[in-house]
Amino acid sequence: MIKIKYYEPMDKHTSFKCGGYAKFFYEIDDIEEFIEIVDKCKKLKQKIFILGNGTNTLCVDKGFDGVVISTQNYNKINLEKSGNITRIQLESGASLFKLNKLLRDIGIEGLEWSYGIPGTIGGAVFMNAGAYGQEIYNFVEYVVVYSRGKTKKIYKENIKYSYRNGGLKDKIILSVGLKINSKYSVSVKENQLFYMQKRIASQPLNLPNAGSVFKRSADIIPAQIIDNLGLKGVIIGGAKISEKHAGFIVNNNNATATDIVRLIEYIQKVVYEKLGIKLEREIVLLE
Ligand SMILES: Cc1cc2nc3c(=O)[nH]c(=O)nc-3n(C[C@H](O)[C@H](O)[C@H](O)COP(=O)(O)OP(=O)(O)OC[C@H]3O[C@@H](n4cnc5c(N)ncnc54)[C@H](O)[C@@H]3O)c2cc1C
Structure with a gap:
């Protein structure tokens, strides 16, 4: 209800x-x-x-x-396996944790890199979430969207996705079809833990944050730029540039959203003034 x-x-x-x-x-x-x-x-x-x-x-x-x-309560997952091909249909609120648990239980490898991304499949497809050289669109077969009063199944070939952009602006993602081509593996759990360890070692998971603040590209690595400019640890109000990972802003001490927005703008200003580079925000503002 x-x-x-x-x-x-x-x-x-x-x-x-x-x-x-x-x-x-x-x-x-x-x-x-x-x-x-x-x-x-x-x-x-x-x-x-x-x-x-x-x-x-x-x-x-x-x-x-x-x-x-x-969409959090709209989160069913159905899986069908035929030979080496696994097809998974997910309601958009299904979490990547739930998906990874299922794949671990049946020993299907391929998505371990996404273990630890704390979002839903709808959010992951909308943002084209990725990590460690992979992105969710490598596994998307189709997306079912609701747009202008109609439900449409759109195959990946017809979606203009790009880095951290699922190409579905103004569309509502109802469900997602993933296709994984891989054999049974006993190493899924081990691989997932490997990626989780990498996250624990490099990300400030002890403080509230929303992952990487800025989009990276082939030649722009925001965390490196911010670090090189000596901005790690800069504080505005309760928001702070993480000392552990310069690409993250953390809610260090009862930050307001305005503190975080001001810190984002401060970084963009300094980076532009010093290097002429315009950092593009990855985080979505609800306003
Ligand atoms: C500790 C931490 C680590 C992270 N690591 C990574 C990482 O390695 N790689 C990465 O890419 N991201 C990472 N993120 C960011 C985030 O987890 C991902 O982008 C995730 O996929 C977002 O999913 P969500 O459900 O939380 O999206 P939300 O924040 O709820 O939404 C994000 C956007 O997607 C839209 N959206 C969500 N669901 C739907 C839907 N059903 N239909 C249409 N639009 C929808 C929203 O409107 C919004 O515009 C990290 C975040 C944290 C906090």
């Missing part, structure tokens, strides 16, 4: 653990509820924001004067 909350504090639903309220906050359980709410909002000309696990999202302090639809 659809659950509605009014003036819901978004610090409870985003990994930065700060920010304002969402005027309306809906939690849906199935596709019918999802479409019903979207149609209703469109009719009433309400702004909509689809929220997965909120691990790449920062809600501004003045809040969001619209409808947040949380």
Whole structure:
């Protein structure tokens, strides 16, 4: 059943653990509820924001004067195996942790690099999440979206995705089809732990954050640039550039969303003034 909350504090639903309220906050359980709410909002000309696990999202302090639809309870996963091919259909709120657990249980390798990314598959596809030289689109077969009142299955070949951009702007991701071509392996758990250890060693997981703040490219590695400019440890209000990983901003001490936004802008300004490089924000603002 659809659950509605009014003036819901978004610090409870985003990994930065700060920010304002969402005027309306809906939690849906199935596709019918999802479409019903979207149609209703469109009719009433309400702004909509689809929220997965909120691990790449920062809600501004003045809040969001619209409808947040949380997909967290819409999270079933179906898996079919035929020879070396495994096809997985996921409702958009299924977490990458749940997916990785399933793959570990049946010994299918390929996605271990994503173990430790704390998002949902909807968020991962929307952002084209990736790590350690892989990205989710390497495994996407199709995405089912809801757009302009219609459900459409779009095959990967017809999606213009790019680095940290799933190419589905203004579309609602209902479900995702993944295709993995790999044999049974006994090493899945070991591989997952390997990647998790790498994260623990390099990322400030003890403090609220939303992963890498800026997009990288072949020749722009934001964390390196920020580190080389000596900006690690810079603080604005309760927000701090992580000492452990210069590409992360952490909520160090009851930061407001404004502190974080000001720190992002400060980094962009310094990097531009010193090097002429425009760093592009990866984190999504809910505003
Ligand atoms: C500690 C930490 C480590 C991280 N490491 C990585 C990493 O290695 N690689 C990486 O790429 N990211 C990383 N991230 C960022 C984040 O976890 C990923 O981008 C993740 O895929 C976002 O998923 P989410 O469900 O939390 O998305 P959210 O933050 O909820 O949403 C992100 C965007 O996706 C949109 N969205 C979500 N669901 C849907 C849907 N169903 N339909 C349409 N739009 C939707 C939202 O509207 C928003 O624009 C990290 C974050 C943290 C906190």
